[in-house]
Amino acid sequence: MVEGMIALGAALAVAIATIGPGLGQGNAAGKAMESIARQPEAAGEIRTALILSLAFMEALTIYGLLIAFLLLGKF
Amino acid sequence: MFFATPVFAAEAAAEHGAEHGGGALFSIFGLEVSSVVTTMWGLMIVLFLLSYFATRKIEKIPESRLQNAMEFVLEALLSQLSGIMGGEKMAKKYFPLLGSFFILILASNYSGLLPGAGHLPGLQPPTSTLSVTAGFAIIVFLCTHYFGIKKKGIGYFKHFVQPLPFLLPLNIIEEFVRPLSLSLRLYGNIFGEEMVVASLFALIPLFLPLPMMLLGILFGLIQAFVFTMLAALYIGTAAAEHHH
Numbered sequence: 001m002v003e004g005m006i007a008l009g010a011a012l013a014v015a016i017a018t019i020g021p022g023l024g025q026g027n028a029a030g031k032a033m034e035s036i037a038r039q040p041e042a043a044g045e046i047r048t049a050l051i052l053s054l055a056f057m058e059a060l061t062i063y064g065l066l067i068a069f070l071l072l073g074k075f
Numbered sequence: 076m077f078f079a080t081p082v083f084a085a086e087a088a089a090e091h092g093a094e095h096g097g098g099a100l101f102s103i104f105g106l107e108v109s110s111v112v113t114t115m116w117g118l119m120i121v122l123f124l125l126s127y128f129a130t131r132k133i134e135k136i137p138e139s140r141l142q143n144a145m146e147f148v149l150e151a152l153l154s155q156l157s158g159i160m161g162g163e164k165m166a167k168k169y170f171p172l173l174g175s176f177f178i179l180i181l182a183s184n185y186s187g188l189l190p191g192a193g194h195l196p197g198l199q200p201p202t203s204t205l206s207v208t209a210g211f212a213i214i215v216f217l218c219t220h221y222f223g224i225k226k227k228g229i230g231y232f233k234h235f236v237q238p239l240p241f242l243l244p245l246n247i248i249e250e251f252v253r254p255l256s257l258s259l260r261l262y263g264n265i266f267g268e269e270m271v272v273a274s275l276f277a278l279i280p281l282f283l284p285l286p287m288m289l290l291g292i293l294f295g296l297i298q299a300f301v302f303t304m305l306a307a308l309y310i311g312t313a314a315a316e317h318h319h
Contacts, residue, residue: 048158052308055301059256062263 003075010068017064021057028053100196110199111207118182118201152177152303159304160311169310172218176211177303180261183207184295187269188288202298203269208262212254215306223313231313257305264298 032050036043099107129145137143152174156166166173180202186192187200201207223231235246268291275284 045158048155048304051297051301052159052304055260055305059260062256062259065263065267066259 006071006074010071013064013067013071014061017061017067021061024057025054028057110197111201111204113197114186114199115183115201115207117198118179118186122178122182148178149174155300155304156307159307161315165311165314166307169222169307169314173303173307173310176215176306177299180211180302181295181299184265184299185292187265187272187295188291193269193273200265200269202261203266205258205262205266208258209254211261211302212258215257215309216250216254218306219309219313222310226314253305253309257302261298261302264294268294 028050032046035046099109100113101108125141126145129139129141133142137146153163153166153170156170156173157163160166160169183200183202186198187203189198192198192200193203220231236243237246268287272284272287272291275287
């Protein structure tokens with residue numbers, strides 16, 4: 001019973017932590033596409049800024065992944 | 076807590092039928108040598124030989140393909156770093172550290188694509204364990220503060236109370252979250268990709284892991300790039316000239 005709850009908690013940790021950064025990354029990528037289409041000569045700079053901001057957003061999901069790993073370690 | 080992850084790797088690898096996840100192969104003077112360490116040695120030898128042969132007879136107008144290829148990679152990286160750190164002078168100053176990070180992490184990520192990686196003893200991508208990535212991140216953490224103090228002296232610590240003094244605890248937490256997220260991002264991506272490939276391999280060994288491995292080529296490059304860019308950003312802001 002407890003193990004099942006731990007497994008559920010680990011799954012939920014990753015699943016819920018994915019929602020926000022997923023929306024945010026989609027938004028950022030979409031805006032970057034728009035701005036590249038509007039000004040193709042700035043594509044290089046936009047791409048660097050996009051990758052950096054995606055990395056910061058992705059960190060949030062990875063905290064969820066860390067919690068999931070820590071929970072799985074409790075078995 | 077964080078250094079207990081080889082246990083996860085070993086457990087997960089045992090589930091997927093791979094015997095050598097994080098266990099020790101042999102030990103030298105009481106230090107356990109795992110597959111990750113031997114792979115790192117192999118990468119070091121390969122990178123050393125590559126750099127040696129590329130720079131053995133260096134030419135102003137390169138005729139050899141190896142020197143051309145190396146110059147192409149380094150110049151592309153240098154121009155990217157110049158954009159982040161503000162000026163090529165700044166980027167060139169810290170390029171030996173950041174460039175080494177990029178090349179070593181890239182080679183380490185791609186070593187997971189070698190045949191038998193994760194299954195054969197002595198071959199496992201080093202960046203798929205948290206100990207290695209945490210080591211990288213701690214080097215970045217120490218270098219950031221070292222370069223900052225070297226550049227600005229005691230005035231470096233002013234930025235901890237910079238916008239408003241009561242933000243001091245938040246600023247300190249931020250400093251310590253940086254290496255945490257830096258190491259976890261790299262580890263999570265590479266380890267996760269290895270695990271997905273391993274489970275696909277366990278389902279159908281033929282052709283099924285191929286799309287994921289193709290994605291792994293992309294992810295390996297992006298993660299090496301992101302690590303280098305973030306390290307450049309941290310070091311660049313710590314050692315930036317005063318503008319105000």
